[in-house]
Amino acid sequence: MATNSSTLMGFVHRRRRGAELFLLVLALVVGIGAYAAVGLGVDGEVPTNLIGYGGWLAVLTVAAHVVVRFVAPYADPVLLPVVAALNGLGLAVIHRLDLAKDTGLASQQLTWMTLGVILFVATLVFLPDHRLLARFTYTSGLAAIVLLILPMLPGLGTQINGARIWIAVGPFSFQPGELAKVLLVITFAGYLVVHRDALALAGRRVVFIDLPRGRDLGPILMMWVVSLGILVLQRDLGSSLLFFGLFLVMLYVATERPGWLVVGGLLFFGGAAVAFRLFSHVQKRVDIWLDPFADPDGSGYQLVQALYGFGWGGMIGRGFGEGMPERVPYAESDFILAAIGEELGLTAVMAVLLLYGLVVERALRAALISRDGFGKLVATGLAAVLALQVFVVIGGVTRLIPLTGLTTPFLSYGGSSLVANWVIVAILLRISDQARRPLPDLTEDEDADEQATQVVKVVPQ
Amino acid sequence: MSELTLFLVRIAYLAILWIFVLSAISVIRSDMFGARVPTAAAPGKQPRAPKPPPAPRRGQPSHVAVVQGVNTGATADLANAPVLIGRGNDAAIRLDDDYVSTRHARIVSSGGQWYVEDLGSTNGTYLGSQRITQPVPIGLGSQVRVGKTILELRK
Numbered sequence: 115m116a117t118n119s120s121t122l123m124g125f126v127h128r129r130r131r132g133a134e135l136f137l138l139v140l141a142l143v144v145g146i147g148a149y150a151a152v153g154l155g156v157d158g159e160v161p162t163n164l165i166g167y168g169g170w171l172a173v174l175t176v177a178a179h180v181v182v183r184f185v186a187p188y189a190d191p192v193l194l195p196v197v198a199a200l201n202g203l204g205l206a207v208i209h210r211l212d213l214a215k216d217t218g219l220a221s222q223q224l225t226w227m228t229l230g231v232i233l234f235v236a237t238l239v240f241l242p243d244h245r246l247l248a249r250f251t252y253t254s255g256l257a258a259i260v261l262l263i264l265p266m267l268p269g270l271g272t273q274i275n276g277a278r279i280w281i282a283v284g285p286f287s288f289q290p291g292e293l294a295k296v297l298l299v300i301t302f303a304g305y306l307v308v309h310r311d312a313l314a315l316a317g318r319r320v321v322f323i324d325l326p327r328g329r330d331l332g333p334i335l336m337m338w339v340v341s342l343g344i345l346v347l348q349r350d351l352g353s354s355l356l357f358f359g360l361f362l363v364m365l366y367v368a369t370e371r372p373g374w375l376v377v378g379g380l381l382f383f384g385g386a387a388v389a390f391r392l393f394s395h396v397q398k399r400v401d402i403w404l405d406p407f408a409d410p411d412g413s414g415y416q417l418v419q420a421l422y423g424f425g426w427g428g429m430i431g432r433g434f435g436e437g438m439p440e441r442v443p444y445a446e447s448d449f450i451l452a453a454i455g456e457e458l459g460l461t462a463v464m465a466v467l468l469l470y471g472l473v474v475e476r477a478l479r480a481a482l483i484s485r486d487g488f489g490k491l492v493a494t495g496l497a498a499v500l501a502l503q504v505f506v507v508i509g510g511v512t513r514l515i516p517l518t519g520l521t522t523p524f525l526s527y528g529g530s531s532l533v534a535n536w537v538i539v540a541i542l543l544r545i546s547d548q549a550r551r552p553l554p555d556l557t558e559d560e561d562a563d564e565q566a567t568q569v570v571k572v573v574p575q
Numbered sequence: 576m577s578e579l580t581l582f583l584v585r586i587a588y589l590a591i592l593w594i595f596v597l598s599a600i601s602v603i604r605s606d607m608f609g610a611r612v613p614t615a616a617a618p619g620k621q622p623r624a625p626k627p628p629p630a631p632r633r634g635q636p637s638h639v640a641v642v643q644g645v646n647t648g649a650t651a652d653l654a655n656a657p658v659l660i661g662r663g664n665d666a667a668i669r670l671d672d673d674y675v676s677t678r679h680a681r682i683v684s685s686g687g688q689w690y691v692e693d694l695g696s697t698n699g700t701y702l703g704s705q706r707i708t709q710p711v712p713i714g715l716g717s718q719v720r721v722g723k724t725i726l727e728l729r730k
Contacts, residue, residue: 133602140595151588155581192599199595311676311697433585458589465592472599487695553709 127550130191131183137195138175145171145202148434152210155435155457170224171202174231181235185242186547193476193546196469197524197539201227201532203466204525207439207446207453214440219527226529230536237540244544248488251304258297261290262340266347277519278348289530291344291353295360295499296534296541302361303491305333306368310487314369326373334374337361338381342389349395352520356502358382363498368491403516416443420511423456424463431459446527448519451511466525467508474501480546489545496538636689636715636728639682644724645671653728657683660721661694674698674722682719682728688712689728691719698722 146168153161161167175198182189205227209220241247247254264281265271272282280287306313313330337358345354362378389396398413406414406421419442426432439445439453446453455463477497481490503520510517521531639658640650651658651667658667663677670679676696683690690710693700700707701720713719719726 130602137595137599137602140591140598143591144595147588147591151584154584192602195595196599203592307695308697315677430585430589433581434588436581458585458592461589462592465589465596468596469599472596472603476603485695 126552127188129187131179131187134182134191134194135179137192138179138198141195141199141202142168142172142175144199145205148203148206149209152206152213152434155433156210156213157435167224170228171205174228178231178234181238182543185238186543188550188552189543189547190476190480190550192472193539193543196472196476197536200466200469200524203454204450204522204527207450207457207525208527210434210457211440211446211453214438219446222529223527223532226532227536229529230533233533234536234540237537238544241541241544244489244492244541244548245486247300247492247541248304248307251301254297255301255305258294258301259340261294261297262344264290275519277350279350279353289528291350292530292534293537295353295356296496296537298357298360299364299492299495299499302364303488303495306364307487307491309333310368313365313374314371326371326377331377334361334365334377334381338385342385345385345389345396346393349393350519351396351399351516352503352506352518355506355518356499356520358385359502360495360498363502364491364495367494399516399518403513406513416449417511417513417517419443420449420452421513423452424460424512427456427459429459430461431455431457433457447521448507448517448526449511450522450525450527451508454525467504470500470504470523474504476546477542480542480549484545484549489548493542493545496542499538500535636730638729639668639726640729641668641670642718642725642727644722646724650729653682653684653689657681660726661696668726670722670724672722672724675724679721680719682713683710685710689714691717696721 146164149167150160150164153159153164175194178194178198182194205220205223208223212218212220265278267281270281270283271278272280272287274280274287279289279291281290282288313326313333341354341358344350344357358378358381362375362382365374365378366372390400401408402414402417406417408414410418423437423439423442426437431437434457437453437456439456442449442452451463451466454466474497477493477500481493481497484490484493500523503523506515506518507520507522507526509515510520521528523535524532636653638650638652641647646668649668649670655667659678659681660666660668660670660675661677661679662670662672662675666678676694676698678694679696680691680693680700683692689712691700691702691707691713692710693707698721702711702713702717713728715728715730717728
């Protein structure tokens with residue numbers, strides 16, 4: 115409300131593209147510097163392909179910056195550099211693990227990043243106004259469900275590490291769930307912006323909290339069933355948690371009613387308790403979480419090694435090349451934070467967490483100043499996706515909550531996740547561009563109105 | 576590569592990382608105070624005390640009234656601007672109209688001119704037959720339609 119009236123009073127957000135460029139240069143130093151430090155630490159010399167690698171990274175980020183400058187001049191100046199820095203740091207850590215394990219994941223990740231930036235640019239160019247997305251409310255919901263079902267189809271879906279969330283087409287494998295989360299945010303926002311009055315007003319009051327009516331519980335129950343379906347059929351704890359949490363956050367933000375959190379919380383704990391009873395894979399995760407040292411060489415190995423890594427890294431880490439992050443299974447994807455904690459220490463882990471905090475803060479800021487309900491809800495939803503993902507992964511790796519498989523946004527190795535996250539950033543930039551852009555001059559509109567009135571007078575309809 | 580060099584590389588890299596984080600935060604800090612007021616709106620730098628609302632002049636609207644709909648006859652004083660119109664309890668004019676959103680629209684003043692602004696309502700706010708998408712200036716007698724209700728500025 116305050117922000118709205120301040121736009122009325124004639125406040126104008128500055129474009130701040132220069133600040134973005136400055137931050138992008140620093141972000142490049144973070145990414146390329148990490149690559150050089152990996153070379154120095156592991157091989158004792160600056161990597162020979164530093165120019166080529168750094169040049170490619172610079173081309174990608176500068177291209178993204180130039181496109182933002184032309185098609186979204188008022189977009190938030192901090193989001194793109196922060197994301198570029200996280201991506202650059204992730205690439206360097208994956209490269210470090212490549213050197214230890216003799217694999218070539220970093221170059222694949224760079225290819226995925228290129229594709230991500232291309233999609234980022236395409237989203238910004240072909241989406242001049244985020245409100246266009248509201249037209250595809252139900253289409254995108256259907257597409258999301260199809261994407262979620264795809265891995266279940268025989269012949270197309272493949273099961274990796276117990277989770278059936280991949281589809282393989284020829285040599286390429288892809289996680290459709292990553293794109294589904296973006297589509298689901300659009301669906302929820304489009305649905306809630308239309309139906310929030312019904313969901314917000316009706317209900318009865320029970321001890322300080324307005325509980326919703328029984329018949330309005332349909333959507334939340336449906337989402338609950340979908341999440342449980344993912345948990346049971348695809349054995350993917352992380353996505354299940356993410357989708358339900360996302361819907362709950364958006365429902366709460368749209369209706370401003372704590373009653374939904376009570377209902378959602380009860381459903382969540384009910385579902386979690388049933389899943390814990392019935393499914394061995396859930397039970398196993400919880401057991402490892404409660405006591406990882408019960409079987410340090412077997413089921414608890416990964417988490418125990420990650421914890422040792424954090425401990426060995428200490429405050430400022432061992433330094434690139436001085437630790438042994440490769441002994442943690444999946445250090446390049448789910449457990450990349452353990453590798454960072456071991457070689458760069460708590461100092462870097464805190465910096466990474468702050469960077470995620472900045473991304474989420476900027477997304478929520480875009481939601482706050484956005485002028486339309488749909489934009490507000492999409493930005494909040496995307497912020498919730500990123501925040502939940504970071505919380506679930508980092509909480510799991512640091513043994514705050516039971517471990518669930520999700521990728522750390524922008525850091526982890528994983529093409530589908532990286533591409534989807536770049537699209538998320540593009541949509542966030544579009545919303546913030548629309549929100550910060552000054553309104554057209556009102557005095558001119560007045561004249562236009564007068565002229566329009568005169569025309570109507572001359573030609574009666 | 577000596578131990579010391581590696582140590583320096585490590586410290587230097589952590590410093591770069593934190594310089595980046597802090598610069599990003601400082602950009603946001605200046606972003607919060609970076610809203611620029613057009614020179615016409617802010618003539619001087621002297622701190623402006625919130626001006627008392629000017630006494631209603633002759634020929635200026637003083638209240639907004641419901642002229643058609645369920646709540647015909649309800650009025651709200653424009654001295655308490657911004658005037659919120661909607662079905663919610665916090666609205667200055669509470670309408671019992673099923674086609675009106677909780678916080679539907681509001682009437683605000685800027686530079687001596689009154690504007691009506693839609694607050695993202697479901698069914699929209701209309702000035703004549705035009706659905707408004709941004710603050711639109713209104714004067715005495717302009718008919719603003721929200722849901723099945725018509726509002727008007729009165730002297």
